[in-house]
Amino acid sequence: xxxxxxxxxxxxxxxxxxxxxxxxxxxxxxxxxxxxxxxxxxxxxxxxxxxxxxxxxxxxxxxxxxxxxxxxxxxxxxxxxxxxxxxxxxxxxxxxxxxxxxxxxxxxxxxxxxxxxxxxxxxxxxxxxxxxxxxxxxxxxxxxxxxxxxx
Numbered sequence: 001x002x003x004x005x006x007x008x009x010x011x012x013x014x015x016x017x018x019x020x021x022x023x024x025x026x027x028x029x030x031x032x033x034x035x036x037x038x039x040x041x042x043x044x045x046x047x048x049x050x051x052x053x054x055x056x057x058x059x060x061x062x063x064x065x066x067x068x069x070x071x072x073x074x075x076x077x078x079x080x081x082x083x084x085x086x087x088x089x090x091x092x093x094x095x096x097x098x099x100x101x102x103x104x105x106x107x108x109x110x111x112x113x114x115x116x117x118x119x120x121x122x123x124x125x126x127x128x129x130x131x132x133x134x135x136x137x138x139x140x141x142x143x144x145x146x147x148x149x150x151x
Contacts, residue, residue, distance in 0.1 A: 010047030025119030035108040071097035
């Protein structure tokens with residue numbers, strides 16, 4: 001079983017944890033209270049650094065419950081934490097709320113310390129040999145792009 005090392009960079013940092021024995025993702029909790037205004041994007045720094053084993057990556061993914069119940073989205077999902085990165089880990093969250101029924105401005109979304117805001121999934125990484133060529137081999141699809149194979 002791969003081992004992931006976490007280092008607290010802040011006393012408020014919360015180490016991710018699996019919620020159930022069958023969970024593939026570790027829940028990530030916010031170490032701070034914050035407001036994200038409607039239409040704005042925020043970086044929530046976790047106060048953690050991590051050592052991911054060689055040959056693996058940690059993917060930062062949305063939590064389905066948060067996506068279903070709120071207008072919060074992770075715009076770069078899945079984000080990647082590489083095995084050679086040792087800086088502070090953060091989660092980029094966007095408040096996509098733009099309700100036209102508000103006369104002035106939709107309300108900001110409040111995230112409280114301890115709220116689960118994302119999940120981390122450990123995934124194997126395949127590395128490829130990169131080769132520049134003058135021609136690529138033909139396929140049935142060829143250069144057909146978006147929608148070229150039907151509905």
